Amino acid sequence: LAILRQHLAEADQKIAGLQQFRADLQAHIERFERWLEEREHH
Helix, strand or coil, rough: CCHHHHHHHHHHHHHHHHHHHHHHHHHHHHHHHHHHHHHHHC
């Protein structure tokens, strides 16, 4: 059971890392979209 709990903890860490990575990507995309919109309006 200890091994399974260890795997669960590792999975949680990987998920947290992926969520952070996804949030960073989302922020990049949104910034890029705003930049494109500003370019089109000028």
